[in-house]
Amino acid sequence: MSLTTAPYISFPGTTSEAMAFYQSIFGGELEVLSYEGMPTEGFPVKPGPDAVAHASLTGGALDLRAGDSIGDDLPSPRSSVYSILAMVDTASDGDDLIARFTDAGGTIEMPFLPAPWGDTYGEVRDHFGVMWQVLSPGTA
Template sequence: MPISTVAYIEFPGTAAEAMKFYQSVFGGELEVMDYTGLDTSDFPVQPGPDTVAHASLTGGALELRAGDSLSEDPPGASSEVYSMMILTDTQEEARDLIDKFTAAGGSVELPYEPAPWGDTYGQVRDQFGVMWQVDTPGPES
């Protein structure tokens, strides 16, 4: 099997909601597994009944894995040191994606406009705190 890399996000109890949202935006097949029926007796913290053990989104425009944090005081998913980059073929696709994020409670962090390197680029933070960079190669038309 060739090596592949897939992003994984640990959410503070919002993994199921986040992954359903990402599926609505990017399509694909979503599988979500909670801890029901799993032996968690050796875990330092007992997961709640709806805690996501593992979620997988595949087959759409995004491949992503996620789960809920088991720490007693989990950090949020918001960060200034990582982001997800979306490359679109057209500016219409990019604006549509940004609109989907903001309509669901996200915020534009950097307006989508011509960038110094010749692309059209912007940033949006979703309602879960994840930063998405949106880039369309080439000059604005």
């Protein structure tokens, strides 16, 4: 059996912006498919033509899929029950990654410091509400 996995995030109408931001950080190829021109007859909700049906970021340091939530009571991606772990080569790379998130409006949730298990670890929440754990081997 061949199997691959990727996180999928439902954004409240910000998928295009979020995925372009992630591409700017992690590289890769971004494909975005809107509902415009799609037959949506029979859908339980009516998506706007600019709503993103599906987006994929592949081929860089992140394999991620996403789409816009549709409906009246849209959930936020902000949660403490999930996060995405970004593993970098050095603590300097971790500092740089966290700076890219915070420069765009993200907030540090846990400072990037030596962890009790011997690595350097921290957490940053991006301006879309997604939590990122950043881990580098060894300490700075």
